[in-house]
Amino acid sequence: MPLATSREVLLKARAEGYAVGAFNLNNMEMAQAIVQAATELNSPVIVQASQGAIKYAGLEMITAMARVLADGAPVPVVLHLDHGTDYKQNVKCLRAGFTSLMFDGHDLPLEQNIAMTANIVDIAHSVGLPVEAEIGSVLTIENLLTDAEMAEIRALEIPKQFEILRKKIGRTVEEHIAKPEEAKRFVDETGVDFLAAAVGSVHGLWLDIWPLRIDRLKEIFEATQIPIVSHGSSGVLIDQSHAIEKGVELLPGEGSLKDAIKVGYTKINVATALSMEFNRAMLEAAGKRPGEKDPRKLLGPARDAVVAKTKEYIRLFESDGKGGSPAASGSTGSLGGGTVARGEE
Numbered sequence: 001m002p003l004a005t006s007r008e009v010l011l012k013a014r015a016e017g018y019a020v021g022a023f024n025l026n027n028m029e030m031a032q033a034i035v036q037a038a039t040e041l042n043s044p045v046i047v048q049a050s051q052g053a054i055k056y057a058g059l060e061m062i063t064a065m066a067r068v069l070a071d072g073a074p075v076p077v078v079l080h081l082d083h084g085t086d087y088k089q090n091v092k093c094l095r096a097g098f099t100s101l102m103f104d105g106h107d108l109p110l111e112q113n114i115a116m117t118a119n120i121v122d123i124a125h126s127v128g129l130p131v132e133a134e135i136g137s138v139l140t141i142e143n144l145l146t147d148a149e150m151a152e153i154r155a156l157e158i159p160k161q162f163e164i165l166r167k168k169i170g171r172t173v174e175e176h177i178a179k180p181e182e183a184k185r186f187v188d189e190t191g192v193d194f195l196a197a198a199v200g201s202v203h204g205l206w207l208d209i210w211p212l213r214i215d216r217l218k219e220i221f222e223a224t225q226i227p228i229v230s231h232g233s234s235g236v237l238i239d240q241s242h243a244i245e246k247g248v249e250l251l252p253g254e255g256s257l258k259d260a261i262k263v264g265y266t267k268i269n270v271a272t273a274l275s276m277e278f279n280r281a282m283l284e285a286a287g288k289r290p291g292e293k294d295p296r297k298l299l300g301p302a303r304d305a306v307v308a309k310t311k312e313y314i315r316l317f318e319s320d321g322k323g324g325s326p327a328a329s330g331s332t333g334s335l336g337g338g339t340v341a342r343g344e345e
């Protein structure tokens with residue numbers, strides 16, 4: 001079917017109490033894997049491109065890939081701009097055929113973020129496109145820790161990793177969490193469709209380890225009544241039952257991703273986890289086949305691994321079975337339109 005807009009997909013999800021994954025693509029194999037996973041589980045899906053991915057692959061290439069995959073898929077597929085930090089990037093994506101935009105002005109003073117977001121919302125709404133915007137600050141791990149510090153932490157046992165992360169970055173994250181009254185004003189004055197409101201997650205974290213401020217998320221959703229977007233989801237504690245094993249001691253008001261879906265999280269961005277899985281499987285294949293001449297022998301297994309990983313997230317978000325059509329039977333050739341003949345040389 002043609003590309004869907006995020007509005008139709010997310011409002012349905014909110015009304016029915018599940019969330020939709022927004023998965024970042026970096027190349028053809030990842031895009032195929034994401035749509036294949038959604039097709040196999042009969043789930044709506046959002047593929048999203050960062051400005052970096054657009055620079056790498058080209059705007060027309062990204063749009064064309066998403067359109068071809070959507071056209072061949074029996075489930076709704078949305079193409080979203082992730083972290084569009086400038087006005088022109090949003091306009092270019094609108095013109096190219098994206099079906100969902102994001103203006104990320106969280107670095108700007110609130111007044112300016114409101115003014116810029118309202119401007120983009122005005123343009124996007126005039127052609128029926130929804131817009132996501134960001135308030136508060138979802139921090140990025142690379143800005144909080146050096147590469148050497150991260151490598152050192154990651155070499156430790158998981159509970160120890162959490163203890164150090166809590167000590168080193170916990171307070172910094174707390175200072176950047178969105179405030180409900182600001183969120184309400186922002187939504188009222190911009191007319192934005194979805195809000196990325198920082199509630200404690202960190203971009204680029206790993207390992208299902210980091211708790212969210214569920215109390216704050218609940219207040220923000222109650223104040224704004226629009227779907228809330230999760231950024232930095234790859235490292236978030238998935239389920240409270242994992243807390244002990246991860247060494248996570250929840251403080252009052254904190255909870256997991258599953259708790260967050262119940263109180264407002266509706267679009268959940270996943271980038272780091274899929275990229276890491278792609279690289280892991282590609283390097284594993286390269287290790288098994290030294291001197292391999294055919295890139296498909298390395299990229300194919302990476303694509304398969306991303307299908308499996310994406311399916312884990314779709315099940316977690318409970319959007320499986322919500323694709324509005326009977327589940328595709330079997331997995332072979334489920335990338336519609338015969339775009340990929342699996343197993344063929």
Ligand SMILES: [Zn+2]
Binds near residue numbers: 083203232269
């Ligand atoms: Zn983000």
